[in-house]
Amino acid sequence: MSYAREIEAALEDGFLRRALDKFAVEYRAGRDRVFAEVDERGLIRRIADVKDDAARRMEELYEKFRAEAEKRGAVVHRAKDAAEAREIIAQIARENDVHKIVKSKSMTAEEIGLNAYLESFGKSGESGMSGIEVDETDLGEWIVQLRHERPSHMVMPAIHLSRAQVADEFERATGRAQDREDVQKLVKTARTELRPRFHAADMGISGANFLIAETGAFAIVTNEGNGRLVNTLPRVHVALAGLDKLVPTLDDALTALQVLPRNATGQRITSYVTFIDGATACAKSPTGRKILHIVLLDNGRAAFARDPLFSQIYRCVRCGACANVCPVFRLVGGHRMGHVYVGAIGLVLTYLYHDRAAAKELCQNCVGCGACKDVCSGGIDLPRLIQEIRARFAKEDGEPVVSRLARYAMRKRATFHRLLKFMRFAQKPFAGKDGFVRHLPMALFGKQGFKSLPTLAKKPFRELWPSLCRPVEKPRFRIALFAGCALDFCLPHQLEAAMKVFEHFGVEVAFPMEQTCCGLPLVALGEKETALDVARQNIAAFAGGYDAIVTLCASCASHLKHWYAATLGAEAGAFSAKVTDFSSFAHDVLGLTERDFTRLDWKVAYHASCHLCRGLGVKEAPRALISAAAHYTPTPEEESCCGFGGSWSTKFPAISRELMHKKLDNACSDGATHLALDCPGCTIQLRGGADREKRAIQVVHVAEVLAAGLEAGGATPPATCR
Amino acid sequence: MQETTTDLFIARAKAAAAQTHAVSDEEEAAREVDAIRAEKGAKGLAVGVVRAAKGIAQTGTCVVVADDEAQRLDTMLPEVSVILLDSSDILPDLPSAAPFLREQQTRGRASYVSFITGPSRTADIERVSAIGVHGPLELHIVLVGGRP
Incomplete structure (x- = not known):
C-alpha cells in the first residue's frame, strides 16, 4: 500500500482516532502534573549535557x-x-x-x-x-x-x-x-x-x-x-x-x-x-x-556521535514523548509515523540506522510545529534534524523545479515582488470579492479544497505605505516594521490595524522598502544559499538605528531571530536581537493594559501559533492583550498546531484538513465570536477553513483586536475585518 | 524533617498503589507481617516477605538488594509482596540514592538492586490501568518506626 493510501486508511480508523485523541489530551494533563514537582527545564538541560559529553567520549x-x-x-x-x-x-x-x-x-x-x-x-x-x-x-x-x-x-x-x-x-x-x-x-x-x-x-x-x-x-x-x-x-x-x-x-x-x-x-x-x-x-x-x-x-x-548536528540524537532516552505530543502521530498512529522507532525521533533514526527509502517519505510528514522539541527529555531539536534530512534528500535528488524557481525569483527582491503582483492578475478569474478564492478548478488543486485560499490583495502593504506613513511628534519609540510576504501581499489590512495601534501610542514607524522574504520557505526547500542571500538583504535594509524591528508574523519573527543568529552569527547579532513579535512589543514594551482600550463585546478565543508559543516562547502577552481589549475565552488545546505547516499541507492535505477542523472545533467550543492569532500562515489556514466550513467565527490578528478596541464603542468589527 | 520525609514516602507509595502499614518497632512489624500472611493465605494467595535497604521519599520507592536469587523471586512470583522498611533508612530523592548504589556495585562482587514502587502494572490494552501483571498483585510496605 502506498504511504498516501496508508494515511487515508488510518484517518478512517475510528478506533485509532478516538484512542489517540483521548491519549493526547490525557497525556498532557498527566505529564504536567508530575513535572510540576521537579525542575523540568533544569533536568532536561542536565540530561542534554551528560549525553552530549557521553557521545563525545x-x-x-x-x-x-x-x-x-x-x-x-x-x-x-x-x-x-x-x-x-x-x-x-x-x-x-x-x-x-x-x-x-x-x-x-x-x-x-x-x-x-x-x-x-x-x-x-x-x-x-x-x-x-x-x-x-x-x-x-x-x-x-x-x-x-x-x-x-x-x-x-x-x-x-x-x-x-x-x-x-x-x-x-x-x-x-x-x-x-x-x-x-x-x-x-x-x-x-x-x-x-x-x-x-x-x-x-x-x-x-x-x-x-x-x-x-x-x-x-x-x-x-x-x-x-x-x-x-x-x-x-x-x-x-x-x-x-x-x-x-x-x-x-x-x-x-x-x-x-x-x-x-x-x-x-x-x-x-x-x-x-x-x-x-x-x-x-x-x-x-x-x-x-x-x-x-x-x-x-x-x-x-x-559515526553519528561525531556529527556536529546529529550527535544530539544521543540525548534520546526512548521515552516516546515526541510521539505523544505529535499532531500527525495523533491522527495517523505510529505505523505511519516511524519505521522501527516511532515519533519524531523515529523519523530521524529511520534515516540514520535503517531504511533510507522509508525515511524519505516519512521525513516529509513533519508539520514542523515544534511540539516534540518542547517536551523532549534531552531537548533534541527534532524539527531541525528532520528539516536537515529533507534538505539532504533534496540535494541528492537534484533540484526540483520549485526550488529552482524560488532561487531565481527570490534572489532579487524586485523580481520576486513583480512576480507576486503578476499573480494577482492571474488569479482574477477565480477570485471572490471578499478576498477568497473558492472556485479553483479542483483538477489544479486536488485535495486542497478543504479551505478557501486567500486572494492577493488589490494593493500590497508596500504600496499602501505612502498613505499610511505619518510623522509622530516626540515618538516614544522608533521602530521598523518587517511585513513578511503573506501579510504584505495577502493580508495588508492586518498591518493597517497594527499601524493604528502604533500611531495611537506614539510609535514612529519606518518601513524599509528593500526588505524581502525572511527566507524561511527557502530553508524548507533546502535552498540554504539563497536563504543566506535574502537574510543579508534584510539585515542591510534594517541597518537604521531602530529601537525594535517589529513583525506581525510569528514565523518570520522566529526565523529572523533564531535562524539568522544561528547561521550568520555576529553578522546578524544586532538585527536578530531587535526582532520582536507584535504582541510582545505591545505588551512588554508599550505596556498596554485594559486602561488603554474601550472593551469590545467580542468573545475572543486564542490560537497560539507554533512559532510564537514554542518558537519564541511567547505565551502570556497575546492573551493579556486580548483580555485588555476584549473578552478572552480560553478554549481547549490552544497551543496545538492548526495544520498549516507551509508546503507540508500541500503534501498531506488530508492530515492538514483534520488538524484545521479540530482546531476550529476547539475554538468554537465556547461560543467565541472571534479567533485571534499572531501568524499569517495560521490566518490563511483557519480563515480559509472557517469560510469553507461556514463557521460563524471570525479569524483576526491580535493587532486587529487592539485596533478595534481603540475605536469608540468598539461594538462593530473594523471595516477591514471580514 | 524526619517526619516529613516519612509522610512524603507514605503519600507517594500510596499514589503508586502500594499499601502502607506504619508500625512502631520490629516486634509490631513481625505481628503485622503474620497478620498479612494469615489474611492472604486464607484466600489462597502466596506471600513473599523481604527487607528493603533504603526507601526513597520523592517516589515512594523501596530499594531492595536482591543478590540472593531465592529472595529476589520472593518479590516477583507471589501474588502478595511484603517489604519491611525502616523509616530511618528513607532518603529524600533519586539522586540521593547514588552513594548507596555505588557502594553496592563496588564491593568486589556482582549485585542486583531493585527499586520497587507499587505492585506490577500495565496500561498496554487501551491504556486501561491494570494492577498485577507478571509480578505481585499487591505490595504492602511495613514501615518500621513509621509510627511513634
Missing part, C-alpha cells in the same frame, strides 16, 4: 564499561551492525544449548530484527539446532508478536488495538474463550499463559535503559514485572542495547530517571528499576552463576 566509556562489567563476570560484545548483533546472540544461544527464549521489551531488538532471525534460524535446522521459540513477555509486545505486527509506539506497542482485537488474538493463542470487555481479565490471561514460559526458558533477552560506565552496571526500567523474571529465571541473560545508552556515572542515570518515566507515562517512577552489575548467583546455571552477556550495538552510532 563514547569509545572511552565503552572501554570503561566493558572492563568493569567483565571484572564482575559478564561478557561484553560489540556488534558493528544488525547482522553481527543477531549472529552474536544466535551464537550465545547455540553455545548454551538454548531452545526457549523469553524476552522483555527491547527497541534495539526490534532494530536488529532479532525475533524473526532466531525463529527462522531454528526452523531451518542449521547448525544442529532443533528450533528456538521466542516469546515476548511485555503485554503490548506479546500482543503485537501474536499479530505479526510492529509496535506502533515505543512505550505502548499495542496502542492501536482495541480490547476486542486483543481478545481475538488471545483466543487464537490459548484456544480458550476470552472476555471481550474486561481488560483486567485479558491481563490475567497474559499472566497465566506466560508464567510457565518464564520457568521453562533457557535464556532471557532484555534491553537496557542505561549502561553505567563507572561500575559496569546496567539499569532496566519496567512496569509489568516481566523484565525481572526474564533476567532472573533463565540460566542465560543477554542484555542488548545501543552504544548511545552509555552514561559515565550512576548520578547521570538517576538524573535521567527523574525524567524518563514522567515523560513516558506520567509516572514519577516505574514499578521496577533494576540495576545489575555482573553475574549474580543463579540456581539453574551449571556454574551456579548467571551466564551474562551484554551486547552493545553500534549500527552507525559511533
